[in-house]
C-alpha cells in the first residue's frame with residue numbers, strides 16, 4: 001500500500017533562510033565534557049529519542065534501542081566499567097600514537113560526567129532481529145542506520161540547547177550490555193551523557209574544515 | 219588551547235516546545251523515490267553540506283567528502299553503473315529473502331531519479347588521511363562519524379523541504395569512485411539524490427515504532 005507524499009514547499013527566500021539558520025544553529029554544537037547536574041525535563045528526552053527514531057533504516061528495520069539511565073547507582077557502575085577500560089586503553093592498548101592524537105582534546109580516562117549528567121543514553125544496534133516464529137531477521141546496514149539516527153539525535157539535542165559528548169567506549173560493550181540486561185542481538189554503539197553544560201564549561205578551540213575542503217563539484 | 223562554552227539556555231517551556239516542534243518536523247521525513255527536475259538553489263545545497271560538516275568525528279578527523287553531481291552526463295553514467303549492479307543484486311546476488319524483505323517498498327533496480335534529480339550527493343568516507351609528510355593518518359571510527367554527518371544532512375534537507383532516499387549502492391563503490399576520480403583512501407558510503415518531490419510522489423505506507431519499543435528506562 002502506497003500513499004501520496006505532498007510536503008510543504010517553502011518559497012525560494014524561505015528555503016535559503018531556513019538553510020542558513022539551521023547551519024548556524026548546528027555550527028554552535030560542540031562535544032562538551034563538563035555537564036551540569038541541573039535537571040532536564042524528562043519529556044524533552046523522550047521527544048529527542050522519538051526524533052532519533054524517525055531516521056531511515058535499511059529495509060525499515062529500525063534496528064535501535066535507546067537505554068536511558070537516570071539511576072545513580074547504575075550511572076556509577078557504568079562509570080566504573082568505562083574508567084577501568086579507558087585507563088587500560090590510554091596506558092596500554094592504544095599506544096603512544098592514539099594518546100598523541102587525542103592530546104589537544106585533553107581527554108583522559110576520568111569521566112566525572114558519567115556520575116553527574118542527569119541522563120546517560122546508551123545506544124545499542126540490533127545486529128539482527130527476531131521474527132514472530134523465532135527465526136533471525138536480517139538487519140541490513142544496522143550500524144550505519146543507527147549512526148544516522150544518532151546524528152539526528154545530536155541535532156535534536158542541539159536544537160534544545162542540551163549538550164553531550166559522542167563516545168564509543170572501547171571494549172566496554174559486553175560489560176555494559178550485561179549490566180543493562182540487554183539481549184545478545186544488541187551491541188553497544190554509543191554512550192551519550194546528556195544535560196546542560198556547567199557554567200564554567202570549556203571546549204578545545206577546534207576549527208572546522210572549509211566548504212571547499214569537504215565538497216567536490218562535478 | 220581551550221575556550222569557554224556558554225550556549226544559549228532556553229526556558230523550561232521553550233525547551234519543551236522546541237523539542238516537540240523538531241520532532242513533528244523530522245517525523246514528516248520520508249524516503250522519496252520520485253524526485254522532480256525542478257531546480258533547487260545551489261546555495262541551499264552548500265548550506266546543507268556545511269551543516270553536515272558540523273558533525274562530531276573521532277579525534278576531530280572530519281573524514282568525509284561530499285561529491286555534488288549536477289552534470290547530466292555524469293548523472294547518467296552513475297545511473298548506468300547503479301542499475302547494472304542493482305539488477306544483478308535483485309536477480310542473483312541477494313536471493314529471494316532480500317527481495318521479499320523489500321517487497322512492500324516496491325523498489326527495484328530502475329532508478330530514474332538518478333537522471334532526474336537536480337543533485338546527486340555521493341558521500342565518501344576517508345578510511346585514513348594523509349599527514350603533510352606523506353604518512354597515513356588514522357581515522358578512528360570513520361564510518362560511524364560519516365554516518366552521523368549523513369544523519370545531520372538528512373535533518374538539514376528535511377528542514378528546508380527537500381527530499382532524498384538514503385541509498386548504499388551495493389558493489390558500485392569502486393566504479394563510482396573511479397568515475398568521480400576520488401583517491402584510493404575514499405570509499406563510497408552513501409548516494410543521495412536530492413530535490414523536490416514530484417507532485418504525484420507516493421511513499422510506502424509504513425508506521426514507525428512506538429517510543430516504548432525503542433526506549434528502555436533504567
Ligand SMILES: Cc1cc2nc3c(=O)[nH]c(=O)nc-3n(C[C@H](O)[C@H](O)[C@H](O)COP(=O)(O)O)c2cc1C
Nearest residue numbers: 056057058059060141144145248249325384385386
Ligand atoms: C543504510 C540505508 C540504506 C538504504 N538503502 C536503500 C536502497 O538501496 N534503496 C532504497 O530504495 N532505499 C534504501 N534505504 C531507505 C529505506 O528503505 C527507508 O529508510 C525505510 O524503508 C524507512 O522509510 P523512511 O525513510 O521513509 O522512513 C536505505 C536506508 C538506509 C538507512
Ligand SMILES: Cc1cc2nc3c(=O)[nH]c(=O)nc-3n(C[C@H](O)[C@H](O)[C@H](O)COP(=O)(O)O)c2cc1C
Nearest residue numbers: 030031107166167168274275276277278359362363
Ligand atoms: C564516533 C565518535 C567517537 C568519539 N569518541 C569519543 C570518546 O571516546 N571520548 C571523547 O571525549 N570524545 C569522543 N568523540 C568526540 C570527538 O572528539 C569530537 O567530536 C571531535 O573532537 C570534534 O569536536 P566537536 O564535536 O566539538 O565538533 C567521538 C566522536 C565520534 C563521532
